[in-house]
Amino acid sequence: MLDFDEPSNGDESPLLRKLSVAHSKTAYKNNSFSGIAESRQTADYKATKPVMTASKSMGKESAIEEITPTTEKHRVIFPMSASLAPVSIGARRPDADSVKIIGGQGYDVRQPVPLKYPNIRQHFLNARNNFWTPNDIAMGDDKMQWNTGKLTEEETWMFKCNISYLTASDNLVPDNLDNAILAQITANEMRQYLRWQMAEEANHIESYFFILESFGLDVEGQGQIFNLYQQVPELTAKLNWNLTFTNNVVSCGAPFGSPEANRALLEDLISYYIFEYLFFPLGFSQVFALARQGKLRNTAQQYQYIWRDENLHAINGRWLIRQIIKENPALWDKSMRERARAIINEAVILETNFGKATMPNGGIPGLSLKSYTDYARLMANNICQALGLELLFDIKEHPMAWLSEYEMKQEVNFFEGRVRDYRVGSDLKWE
Numbered sequence: 001m002l003d004f005d006e007p008s009n010g011d012e013s014p015l016l017r018k019l020s021v022a023h024s025k026t027a028y029k030n031n032s033f034s035g036i037a038e039s040r041q042t043a044d045y046k047a048t049k050p051v052m053t054a055s056k057s058m059g060k061e062s063a064i065e066e067i068t069p070t071t072e073k074h075r076v077i078f079p080m081s082a083s084l085a086p087v088s089i090g091a092r093r094p095d096a097d098s099v100k101i102i103g104g105q106g107y108d109v110r111q112p113v114p115l116k117y118p119n120i121r122q123h124f125l126n127a128r129n130n131f132w133t134p135n136d137i138a139m140g141d142d143k144m145q146w147n148t149g150k151l152t153e154e155e156t157w158m159f160k161c162n163i164s165y166l167t168a169s170d171n172l173v174p175d176n177l178d179n180a181i182l183a184q185i186t187a188n189e190m191r192q193y194l195r196w197q198m199a200e201e202a203n204h205i206e207s208y209f210f211i212l213e214s215f216g217l218d219v220e221g222q223g224q225i226f227n228l229y230q231q232v233p234e235l236t237a238k239l240n241w242n243l244t245f246t247n248n249v250v251s252c253g254a255p256f257g258s259p260e261a262n263r264a265l266l267e268d269l270i271s272y273y274i275f276e277y278l279f280f281p282l283g284f285s286q287v288f289a290l291a292r293q294g295k296l297r298n299t300a301q302q303y304q305y306i307w308r309d310e311n312l313h314a315i316n317g318r319w320l321i322r323q324i325i326k327e328n329p330a331l332w333d334k335s336m337r338e339r340a341r342a343i344i345n346e347a348v349i350l351e352t353n354f355g356k357a358t359m360p361n362g363g364i365p366g367l368s369l370k371s372y373t374d375y376a377r378l379m380a381n382n383i384c385q386a387l388g389l390e391l392l393f394d395i396k397e398h399p400m401a402w403l404s405e406y407e408m409k410q411e412v413n414f415f416e417g418r419v420r421d422y423r424v425g426s427d428l429k430w431e
């Protein structure tokens, strides 16, 4: 086990500097593509030696290679099936052997058949059956509580930071899908699911908006709360951390489908899997702790529906990472596995700092900062386990087992036409 590594001052800049270096200085190495597609694109870029970095806490075991930029220019074939590739008269139909989750070549991505990954279509159907609307939840009790001083000053601060971060962060997820992910996904069924996920994230933002509106806050009052993520450094740091991964993909410079682009993509997907599986549930737990005391229970109900969606996003995100590794095993080498652990560890540091900033007195009744931090560590371990990595922390039991009361564990199975249990939260296992 590695010791939990806390930064000395909560300054996010070292993390961000490190992450920026990790990909601004990596580049595509192998340009020996074969299997040429009907429609090719080309790209010029400067080749450099691949480099991986790791956080200080992981430094002992990680190889940090020297960066050796070259000025040599390569002409690279970019054969991947692309969403913006023109439609060609006479092009052949996709066949299941050709379809890949990323980097597929020689077929058009706009056809629903063959269905290479039927479980992903099921993800779409399950998600669609779960669709809900925030204004179906009555908010009258919460409005009364908010306006009659039912929450303590500490609880009010925690809640304001909480909803500010969650609203901003729910913007990041679809923006990442839109800017960094969708263009590289070459299976139609996954593209369909991710489109639906983007709609759900928009619905979550509407939920947060509806909550503050329901409290009777005017635009100024709402704006002061929503803007906190630009005022509290620990909130800013978490958001910028994920954004760095998105930007690393966008500015990678290597052709889609290349090992270098795939590496940037995988790091980004891991960071957003963490987002769905760790950052969101930790945030929700703060409001569920209020609800346990009988406070903001209507808001907690909104959060329960959001959590159900985020669980499915996490399940899909984990599958996507696994499938990419399965289809591109060379990507998951020792340096990448160490990098993944470092990313997960960084997320726990950020989450711990978030907990301290939002609960500066060590917690609120029913939720201690220690429990909060341990919950983050537990979820980090689960992510390590899910990715086949050595665990980071010595956490055996769930520090907030009561959270299961707030998990909505049911979905309607489209084919069976009935409600059944599905696995959620900390119980998530590989499919």
Ligand SMILES: [Fe+2]
Pocket: 170, 173, 200, 201, 204, 306, 310
């Ligand atoms: Fe969301």
Ligand SMILES: [Fe+2]
Pocket: 173, 201, 276, 309, 310, 313
């Ligand atoms: Fe999500």
